Amino acid sequence: MKFVGIVGSNADQSYNRLLLKFIQRHFKIKCELEILEIKDVPLFNQDDDQSDSFSLRYLNNKIIRADGVIIATPEHNHTITPALKSTLEWLSYKLHPLENKPVMIVGASYYDQGTSRAQVHLRKILEAPGVNAYTLPGNEFLLGRAKEAFDNNGDITNQGTIDFLGSCLDNFIKYVEVVSQLKKPKPIEPEDLYCTKPIATTIQGVDPDDPDWLDKAANLVNAVEGDTYVKLDNGLLTVDQINMFLNAMPFELTYSDDNNQFLYYNNKHQEPNTMLGKRVREQVGNRLATVHDSLPAGRMKNVEWVVGSLRNGNEEYVRTVVPGTPPEIINTHNYQAMYYPDGSFAGINEIIFNFKPWLDWYLQMTGQHLVGGKVGPVAPSSDATSGASATVAGADVSADATSGASTH
Incomplete structure (x- = not known):
């Protein structure tokens, strides 16, 4: 709490x-x-x-x-x-x-x-x-x-x-x-998933849906790369070291800003089909509406609910388990709000990982086991868990995590 x-x-x-x-x-x-x-x-x-x-x-x-x-x-x-x-x-x-x-x-x-x-x-x-x-x-x-x-x-x-x-x-x-x-949550206004209102950090002059957005936008702002040093809050690393650090994480990570533009994912060496949340380089820079354009209309509303709930402060995070995965995989997605120095909403980071090995390790270390014996497939009706403290949210967002880059 x-x-x-x-x-x-x-x-x-x-x-x-x-x-x-x-x-x-x-x-x-x-x-x-x-x-x-x-x-x-x-x-x-x-x-x-x-x-x-x-x-x-x-x-x-x-x-x-x-x-x-x-x-x-x-x-x-x-x-x-x-x-x-x-x-x-x-x-x-x-x-x-x-x-x-x-x-x-x-x-x-x-x-x-x-x-x-x-x-x-x-x-x-x-x-x-x-x-x-x-x-x-x-x-x-x-x-x-x-x-x-x-x-x-x-x-x-x-x-x-x-x-x-x-x-x-x-x-x-x-x-x-x-x-x-x-508690009455703030009403969620329609989310601008098409990024029609640029923010201070929006790179203009390149179409967000351009498949070469990353390279074109980087050239436009003279972005540093390679062995150039970046001073962080609590460290000094080169861009190469930052990439190595993020790509070595045992999670798939994504970030979309408060303008609903998808800006980053790690694990670039993985094939999309081997990832729990399939992404390709061409999606970097995309509007979230484009990232999720293959979703049915009802599911796009779920994306709006996740973003709007985190933007409003109704929830601090939204967690969900994607149904329909094999028994050896518990496909877990955590959507976390990020904040600017003044505490206002700065976008969403997403962590995706297979919870099953972590669960198995914990049960083995503690000598415990789950009621019923083993972990089976997650029921399709599984709800999202969200909030500053854990509560059950009223929206079904679980299936969204299987499409596009992320469910931001």
């Missing part, structure tokens, strides 16, 4: 940031927690609309895609900080990411009472029209005497406090599961 934690202070030194980092580290088995800062959020002023600023777009996109939100609030003059109040004003003005979003409140304070009064005020704000969050009732975690509560490693020293925090988190996870049933 994926949560975001909001530090309710813009101070460089904050015990509430320390509290969220402790939750992130100590309870990582229970949930995945990403910590968000409000330091760069401008003071709320509706006469100077900052809704499109990077800091607010980032918060909005991260909160929308999370299963739940944990807010760690200090207490200043018996209430929350001006920075947190201003942030919540922006997030209930034109942006409304907290609407119907499960929220848990925690807080650390210098004094004995923790942040009790600030938490009461924060609950009222979160329930206000325009915010409309689902705040976890009860379960007040009030960490008093914060200076003495943590050791030099940032760990809470009192085991009883840790146990209570864990029980509150367990209750929040259960609360999220219940509230998620009330």
Whole structure:
């Protein structure tokens, strides 16, 4: 389950940031927690609309895609900080990411009472029209005497406090599961699978459906290749090394951008007929409508559903098993949303692999076996699994993965 934690202070030194980092580290088995800062959020002023600023777009996109939100609030003059109040004003003005979003409140304070009064005020704000969050009732975690509560490693020293925090988190996870049933996904608009609206990275001057698009587009932008070095976030590799690295992956990988243009696949040395998701070089650069033009009209709508669900943030991923494969193959496809630095949708990466050898290895290593003995062919009615946390999606996308380059 994926949560975001909001530090309710813009101070460089904050015990509430320390509290969220402790939750992130100590309870990582229970949930995945990403910590968000409000330091760069401008003071709320509706006469100077900052809704499109990077800091607010980032918060909005991260909160929308999370299963739940944990807010760690200090207490200043018996209430929350001006920075947190201003942030919540922006997030209930034109942006409304907290609407119907499960929220848990925690807080650390210098004094004995923790942040009790600030938490009461924060609950009222979160329930206000325009915010409309689902705040976890009860379960007040009030960490008093914060200076003495943590050791030099940032760990809470009192085991009883840790146990209570864990029980509150367990209750929040259960609360999220219940509230998620009330979630209404954003309606999916018709997807532009024909790439009619170029984006900043779209290479223009070459027809996307040109079978020689890759070479022509590369020449047009003077793309580097061979032993030219590319500086990555956490590495320095040549283009040849990057190709070797990606082609050595035990998966088939694809990428389509947020303009629905199919831009990459690995395993170039494989014959198309030996691949689980058949692709050819001539498809690189194609519009997704062209990649899937052999599909019946109904199946093309499934492609739109996958792309639209990931674009909207209704789902973080879509997973499916392709039916009708031999017993020794479990043809598994994972479609994962990718994001720009501001958290907005940047396209989809797809991982395709035969899950059967991984399953067999795990069963052998653990001495277990499947109920019924062995893995047989997957039933054609198999649904897609999707979401920030695993849920069953209502669309049949499973058969799409067998056609064209991918089911993006």
